[in-house]
Amino acid sequence: MSARGGKRALYMLLYFKSGAGIDNIISDQKDGGQYLRNRQGNQTLSQKMAEELCPNSVFLRMPVTSIDQSQGGHCTVYTDGGVSFQCRRVIVSVPTSLYHQILFKPALPKGKATLSDNTATGYYTKVIYVFKEPWWQTAGLSGVLDSDKGPIIFTRDTSIPVDDQWSITCFLVGDKGRNWSKLPRAVRLQQAWEQFSRSFGEFVDVPAPTNTLEMDWTKEALFLGAPCPITTPGVLTKVGSELATPVGRVHFVGTEASREWRGYMEGAVRSGQRGGAEVVKALLAESMPRF
Structure with missing residues (x-):
């Protein structure tokens, strides 16, 4: 590896090390990077903490x-x-x-x-498909898709069974995601759904989602990307x-x-x-x- 290539790899290696290795940071198993999810979303933590503070302790919509x-x-x-x-x-x-x-x-x-x-932060968008029932679980599937073709690079099952909430979150990242983001919204969502339904459709009939959510972190002024500055x-x-x-x-x-x-x-x-x-x-x- 050249010196320049080593410098490029250094941050990646440090990132992997901080999460106890690449296998651990992508793992859904106990203590893995994808193991725990907050039932009502991460914002709930901030809201509950704010409730314990004195009135007028938290000021919103006031960028420094x-x-x-x-x-x-x-x-x-x-x-x-x-x-x-x-x-x-x-x-x-x-x-x-x-x-x-x-x-x-x-x-x-x-x-x-x-x-x-x-x-700088990378390009990072989430598209979440919400379904009436966990059809992939019924078919014995994990809900995980990994692809190098795009625009969806990988997916994860983000359901909350206790709330009867069934969803798969799709991650559209890197250059493929960035190019995809430049398309009109209707075209973006059509391309993402075509890839999603085609990939899972090889194994099971894929029903239409009851709701589709999209979050592009690069368009958030106080983030401009995700998941981590490098x-x-x-x-x-x-x-x-x-x-x-x-x-x-x-x-x-x-x-x-x-x-x-x-x-x-x-x-x-x-x-x-x-x-x-x-x-x-x-x-x-x-x-x-x-x-």
Whole structure:
């Protein structure tokens, strides 16, 4: 392998290692990357946590435009809605690739800026087919499709039996997904359904879905892709160690900054716990009397 090829592979290898190997990160078995799903969706976790906080603790639809720690002793956070907040510490949890959308005062050090300028998320769309009944399970099928032809690259059974909810989620990713996304919506969905019904139709009669859901993460302004920001060749070697490094009173978290389960929700949670612990430790140190 050439040096350049090695640099390209480095992030991929680190990604695999953080999830205990490629077989584990794609596994539906216990402790595998695809093992657990939240019954009512991941947003439920945020909503339930917010309910435990004091009123007016969570502010929505206020994208941060600037973080100013130039005055010393505190930070001022400015938002798109014109509202500002003063605090002693800030935790930034947006993807590294979006740091450039925030004006930092003083500016981020060179290492952090290099990470932001040379990190990107991939193309990632989900199309979910909801059915009246689990026809694939009745036929003894797993609901898993793997293809290199596209536009669907792979599928997973995302049913919730206790709720009588039966669905298969299709993932349209990479260049094939990106090219597919440029088509009109009706054509996109027709192509996806033709591939889906043709593939499973080799083994069983495939009924029409009762509902079809589409989610294109690249069109979400605060994500611009999924599932995880990756660095361009050479960047990880040079400044990768600065992914989780605080800058003054600003701390950085995110799934890409986790040592375990990078790119997964588990990694995001672990990173958040690490960032929270950093802030608590810093605040306690500030409150200690100095002699």
